[in-house]
Amino acid sequence: MAGNTLGTLFTVTTAGESHGPALVAIVDGCPPGLALSAADLQLDLDRRKPGTSRHTTQRQEPDEVEILSGVFEGRTTGCPIGLLIRNTDQKSKDYSAIKDLFRPAHADYTYHHKYGIRDYRGGGRSSARETAMRVAAGAIARKYLASQGITVRGYMSQLGPIEIPFKNWEAVSQNAFFSADPDKVPELEAYMDQLRRDQDSVGARITVIAEGVPPGLGEPVFDRLDAELAYALMNINAVKGVEIGAGFASVSQRGTEHRDELTPEGFVSNHAGGVLGGISSGQPIVAHLALKPTSSITTPGRSIDTAGNPVEVITKGRHDPCVGIRATPIAEAMMAMVLMDHLLRHRAQNADVQVDTPVLGQL
């Protein structure tokens, strides 16, 4: 309950700091019998990995994951799955300069007040490096969900001021930005190159979509599926907003416009983003998240030190000028873990339920 475990039935507990010996996770509650190997996890880890293009941090981490338990003869046993990733490319001396001061918009100041002590190297526990373990755990969820016909995919829908329309899923894996529009890539590259020259950073918007989710997932009052997604996505470093379906656009919508009518052929629209009354409707689950610009920039900023004196801060080290670029696999992982958890929760209580009403698709 100290905030390092996600989920109720499918639980993921992580530990590890950016510059400590290793990242570790325990994934509990995976059903037995799922074919699983480290290679399955590595696929997603490589998508999140730093240093794969000039637009992300140049830290070189192989992020090679080892499965320590819970898999026997290539299948999950139902027992907890231990995961280990050794840190290899820590350059901790980069960070000694920030030992006694607080980088603006980082967690330095809040960790200091909360714990009185902090591993300042590379952000320690507050570093997004921790999300490597979420991606690894999420890959387990994604593989199980796939066996149930459920896919979770994401893409970048906005980089700074540039909106990126959805064209097709194939494009996403073919550029460094997770752009679903291949034609936008040159513009994104040019923007990022200028941003680096400006010694600045920028925010991004990511969209994640789950398809094949059966109706019925989510709990009615406090563990609504949309609330659990909001929780999971807001738990990603740098996220400042989450929308389900129409999101903030629904503020100025009218009821006649927003409501998704039902016909025997399917739902005629999906402003709800696949969730009604906190429970999945069978339509695609659609979520958007806003990531702030990272504060690790070399443009000097004002701050104070631990004694309260004014200081000027320049964040050196190796950083992502847009943390949103690598956020898509993390967002997919978070959504997958939430869906996995609720799939199990739904089975627990409602295993006996049978209705004759047809399940509607999306028109």
Added chain:
Amino acid sequence: MAGNTLGTLFTVTTAGESHGPALVAIVDGCPPGLALSAADLQLDLDRRKPGTSRHTTQRQEPDEVEILSGVFEGRTTGCPIGLLIRNTDQKSKDYSAIKDLFRPAHADYTYHHKYGIRDYRGGGRSSARETAMRVAAGAIARKYLASQGITVRGYMSQLGPIEIPFKNWEAVSQNAFFSADPDKVPELEAYMDQLRRDQDSVGARITVIAEGVPPGLGEPVFDRLDAELAYALMNINAVKGVEIGAGFASVSQRGTEHRDELTPEGFVSNHAGGVLGGISSGQPIVAHLALKPTSSITTPGRSIDTAGNPVEVITKGRHDPCVGIRATPIAEAMMAMVLMDHLLRHRAQNADVQVDTPVLGQL
């Protein structure tokens, strides 16, 4: 874990349907010694109560709460506080027409698939009537927080297309809209009157702010304070989006603009909304939520019945044309319960922490 309990250490469990005999809640984890009476809860309940203006549902519910336990001689004992509100103005016959069909954008279809059986009267468990109990429980949290110097207040910041600027807190209690700008009220009233004539509904945006929160609340990785707030607020009926601080505006912000610099006199801005790395910074906690337009409108809409046949639906009964109007006290309650929970969680682990660094205010 079936989704009717909120919180980890300060927990609120609710039960009750819109047209059942009663709503009930058990509030657990409140520290002992807090002066508390039913009147304290009634204050907030009356702010949420239906039927107080022509702009909300005309259902007449006194929403009178009885404290069943956990209070002795006017003070909390540390034992669980049982709360009871009897339903009095159910007009259940209104609803028999919708017994075998699904109102668009309601939870009818999803409850049906999840449970195979549902109390269709007034939405049953999915009705926002359940939030009365959250407001009552939230009042306990708010009273305790007040004793620690923490206030939680909200206002409506947008009604449909009309943006409502913040002028002052005093205005909020003096109009039916929780508008912090008294000059906007006539425009809001005119808009709502036209909306009723149009037999339509509209969305809204609410802003909630907590002041006096000490730095250190929130957990670092999965139970971040902002994530818990997103979860809590998205758990309110009709909410489709949540922002912390700059929210979606941070997508197009640059790092030099977004980062809140620190000076010995205080933070120079609050784009973060009072949360850094998932932990409160001592600045005001600022959250925004988007509520969709209710789907309970008398303009006919297409749907299907439980056998899958097409039907036309007109939602009769007594409904709010803008559910956002009564949402402010609910949002305050949710934020208060989250803060209360994290105040206790923080104490548990970090009771011994002492630092000399001054706590910054907001410039």
Added chain:
Amino acid sequence: MAGNTLGTLFTVTTAGESHGPALVAIVDGCPPGLALSAADLQLDLDRRKPGTSRHTTQRQEPDEVEILSGVFEGRTTGCPIGLLIRNTDQKSKDYSAIKDLFRPAHADYTYHHKYGIRDYRGGGRSSARETAMRVAAGAIARKYLASQGITVRGYMSQLGPIEIPFKNWEAVSQNAFFSADPDKVPELEAYMDQLRRDQDSVGARITVIAEGVPPGLGEPVFDRLDAELAYALMNINAVKGVEIGAGFASVSQRGTEHRDELTPEGFVSNHAGGVLGGISSGQPIVAHLALKPTSSITTPGRSIDTAGNPVEVITKGRHDPCVGIRATPIAEAMMAMVLMDHLLRHRAQNADVQVDTPVLGQL
């Protein structure tokens, strides 16, 4: 997490004090579609009810339970079930004498130090009166379990020095002691009559057995079925010990004696009490519990008051000279709730598991 909720998926949260307005409970996670009425709960409540023989407290409580939610047209809906029992026969003036002192072996001293304030009337929250709600909630679990072929039954196996052998289940409901041996009843009555004349109290041993439990319930390492039973049974007021199967007798057993051999016809013995490696084996689940003699006796005892001065205490009021006499329905309820919870947990993770190995019975 303040200790008033039992269970993980089938959860029971209770509130209420001995002399407050009411007892209340919220039962969450019951599968939808179970036929349920207040009369189902009343049956078990009446078995636990005080004042039904001269051997228990003379407090007269009808213990009439009202279902507030979660049941629609005679069936559970999958939504939380609210339960209410009004207290009617409080004689609180009996207790003013003990307001500022600590009855030996009661919770007075520990509540005082924990909370600084306590509802001293009738023990407040620490009174076994709270267990009425467990019996009501347990009745829901028992009804669902019965629909799955699982029965939970208990009997008194020892009263003070008198061991009571198991003869048959029919006898249990035909005497005030829950004795499974009708021939022992006169001896028990005589013992109790003498005990009252001695102004003393005595302990008891209860045995609870579940039959029809399928193999596979329980989790492997920390939520073992036997551990969860030990937890649940030790949570009953006055319980000081719990055994599963051979219990403490296994200390002096040898492996060749203790191990329950398997044959194609079934297990040849059941020293394990139906649990192997923390997981049910399909054999009957057998648990024993030790209840201490109540400390509410009229024989004076030494104690101190809240200022630390020595005092002499005589507990007046209406008390059970052997709290074990009414403990059987409570123990059944606790075991039923644990089994119910683990039935749901097992389904969540292992819904897909199929093995060809036959399930063994008990020879």
Added chain:
Amino acid sequence: MAGNTLGTLFTVTTAGESHGPALVAIVDGCPPGLALSAADLQLDLDRRKPGTSRHTTQRQEPDEVEILSGVFEGRTTGCPIGLLIRNTDQKSKDYSAIKDLFRPAHADYTYHHKYGIRDYRGGGRSSARETAMRVAAGAIARKYLASQGITVRGYMSQLGPIEIPFKNWEAVSQNAFFSADPDKVPELEAYMDQLRRDQDSVGARITVIAEGVPPGLGEPVFDRLDAELAYALMNINAVKGVEIGAGFASVSQRGTEHRDELTPEGFVSNHAGGVLGGISSGQPIVAHLALKPTSSITTPGRSIDTAGNPVEVITKGRHDPCVGIRATPIAEAMMAMVLMDHLLRHRAQNADVQVDTPVLGQL
């Protein structure tokens, strides 16, 4: 919630099988600032380690623990502590013979039915090897508790038919049996030597005592301190019974005998075992546990194979003829983790409580 996490605020999650690559644990919720190194954990691990005398299994495991996170410059940071122990001395070929059959009184049969698949090597997850991680995690709890003046110590109080009286704590570390009576050691050695010749095993009774526990730990109704201890101790492999204080002896006690009277100088007795109404009284917390004889013996036994055919089983491999011999450090670890958890829970809710009543000691 799949049963591999212990605790509410101080949580310990473990993973790993007897013959897999490694054991791993994540300890969350430890307060920041505690001086901690791997050597602190190694001390207790070495006490549990196999192969240190001829009376335990001859498997040679160095059980060397590595701290992966949560400690910075020799102090805990408040972030989760990752622990790793590599398995080194697996002789998995020993186990292929039992791949398709069920050893009597082992978890083979129940795991098979629960999961449909199991790592049969050395018992896999059901092996007591997993408890190494509990001892490591428990050492963290013990070190923190020691800083608060709380000590947790245990000893063997019975080996098969031989009762072992308590003489002094110093003796415990000076013999292989954790006997608190040095004079009993020769008798214990002779008994164990004969047992090996008999190719049999035997049970044991362990007593664990915590001193210095302040009054107030434990929750009133469902998370009573004694219930949590019963849960934790029953979660140890082979445990079949748990007693608090007088335990089963209280069945035949009278109230005048059992109740621990209070005087200004202290409690006059401790039949309660330090817990009243589920809450610590400030007296020593006393628990006893019964361990069954291991079923891994070379004397042949009847069983069935996975197809249901009768087979004869001889358990080879390297086993403890009395698993109770190495159980003392495990029981201490479990008690320590429960106390640690409740210390944090108590602080969360009751940080403000102050009473003038003196805390009584034990006469």
